[in-house]
Amino acid sequence: MRIVLQNLTRFGDLLQSQPTLAELAGAGHEVAVACLENFAGAAALLPEASLILPLPGARMLAGLEGNWPEALAAVDGFVDRVVRDFAPEAVVNLTPALAARLLARRLCGEDVLGFSLDPFGFRHESSPWATFLEASSANRGLSPFNVVDLFRKAAGVGNGPGRFALRRPEAAALQAAGERLAAGAPPDAAFFVGFQLGASAAARQWPVAAFGQVGEMLWERYRAVPVLLGGPGETGLAASYRQACPAPAVDLIGATDLPGLAAVLCRLRLLVTNDTGTLHLAAGLDVPSVSIFLATAQPFDTGPYREGCLCLEPDMACHPCAFGVACPIGNACLSAIGPETVSRVVSEFCDTGRFAAGAYPGARAWLSAFDTSGFMDMVSLSGHDAEARAVWLRVLRRVLRQFLDEKPFGEPDSGLPALPPLPGDTRQALATLLGQSAELLRLLEGQAGLAARNQAMKARFLATWERIRGLWTGSPYLGVLGRLWMHEAQQASPDLPALLGRIRRYAACVAALAACLDRS
Known part of the structure; x- marks a missing residue:
């Protein structure tokens, strides 16, 4: 076809x-x-x-x-x-x-x-996967995929392991990139590490001065030279970097087309970057990375699709922040992950070729890895897998796979490691939320059948539907389910059996979430 x-x-x-x-x-x-x-x-x-x-x-x-x-x-x-x-x-x-x-x-x-x-x-x-893809874009902090x-x-595929492999540059392009890097570096340069200084928004951009401290460490300890990467509109960042760091660097900001950038990436030992397109280009070329996720960015949904990459996000209760909401604390996450933390993990990778579990001051550290079904996952290196957000994302990941595949709910954690217990206040809030959801869905199912025969009941049915929407979209735990509920309701109205089937499907999802909660 x-x-x-x-x-x-x-x-x-x-x-x-x-x-x-x-x-x-x-x-x-x-x-x-x-x-x-x-x-x-x-x-x-x-x-x-x-x-x-x-x-x-x-x-x-x-x-x-x-x-x-x-x-x-x-x-x-x-x-x-x-x-x-x-x-x-x-x-x-x-x-x-x-x-x-x-x-x-x-x-x-x-x-x-x-x-x-x-x-x-x-x-x-x-x-439902396509509907979820759009619905989750407004609730990125609750998207576990x-x-x-x-x-x-x-697209109707994705039933086995995924593999991200872009077309690699030709030998001539790789040679030209190597010669270009060598020409811009001191004769005793040992290797190159890429620095993507820019991001899609200033609030998602790790400070240039912090990059500079990592660059100084690389030169002093390894005689490794940073390669500054970015688009033509980011040339000012290179000037700021030079002011912050006197050590050598190769400035390629605004100086590579896409094939040239791909060839340069293939010449790097490591890429240190914000959450950008360059990160994904590197992943598709099998280049390891350390990526920093600030403000609205979080690694669970936009992290690199390559095993063995390190993703850092601020160890702050407010991260990731919501879209379209002004930060009330002056974008404090920009300075939460210090250059000392990044310098250490970059040095560790240069020495061993891997990232180890341990302390990551100021950061939640995640290592990209595929799960047993072939979906990309994040494994905690810093001990944050027992925090409420991480545990709930794990619950959503297990239950939503079955919900979106439209398969009967079995044991959503069968054969998988036991989940850490949720904190008592979070557990109680979730139990109350899921109990209210189950009751409203039962009420809605009954009203749906009556509304088909009684015009007056339609108003009650719509009021209950709106209560469910408000309950979920206003929740820090079920916001993405609320968006999915809203998006599906905006499609052409189904007949009564289809409508009842949709309500029962959501009720089964809520029951499966509650079952996971009971076992956590």
Whole structure:
């Protein structure tokens, strides 16, 4: 089958769709990749792509502000070219935005996996996994799954171990990168460590001065030279780094195209980075990393899809913070993880090639590793796996796998290690929340049957539905389930049996969560 894999988001997200692409191609499908025009170079790193279909998204948006008929004609022109050059039989759309849904339907009608629209224009997802992928984006702190695995499941694959492998640079590119690094470093340089100084927002950017202290340690102890990486808009960070650190560094910020960046990464012993697209490029090229997750970023969902990478996040009760909420403590997480901690773990890796369990002052330290089902997981190196957030994420991970696969609930922790006990206050709050949820779902199920025959009961049914939505979306524990509940309700209304089935499915999920709570 000829399939268009459509990912119209950022550079890092596009790269992270490679495991999905590989599984589709491995099943015998011919897969083309539709992406934004400015990320076509990134799509060239996807080895299984039989064709790259660049969409001039920026020009289309600009056209809508000026001459919308011409912009719509450009969309039609893109669709016509795809049909002419590839003749797709299906689309896998991994972008939930309305424009992407419309484009997917325009390309292949109802033969869309992931995000689409039904014949009446209502939002439609092909599976609960796709619905969860969008719903979890607003509750990242409660999402226990790496986005790569969510992409895989939303596309209808992901039933075995995942593997992230981008196209490696050619020998000539690797040689050129090596020569470039050598030319910018002192003659006695021993090896190179990458520093990605920038991030998508200042609140997610570890201080440049802290990077500088790590760079000074590398030079003094190992004669290792940092390589400064980043885009053209981040050249000011290089100047700040030079002021903070007198030790040698190779400044490549704004000086590499994507193939050049890939070649440079392959020449590094280690990458030290914020949560960025460069992190995911390194993971796909099998380059080890130390990544720092600040503000809204957290490693469980956007960490590197490669085993053996170290992820650090502030050891603060408020981390990760919510989206769209101003920090009341002046972004204190920026200084929570000190350069001494990062210098130590970088030095440890340079000496041994691994990261060990132990004390990580100021940080919660997680090591990326695959679980028994082939999903990416995070293993605590700093003893934080017994904290309430970590335990609850583990509970959600076990129960939601069955819920989203739409399988009957068995023993969600059968054959898995026992969960640490939750703190007493957290356990009590969860027991109360899950008890209220079960009662409201039982009430809603009864009202649904009556509402089908009694107009007056519809108002009570809707009021109960709203109480459940409010209970979950306002909860620090079930917010992601509330979003999923909301998203599913926005789809075209099902018939009564389907509606009752949905309510019972949520009731079974709540019961499974309660059972896990009883065993923790």
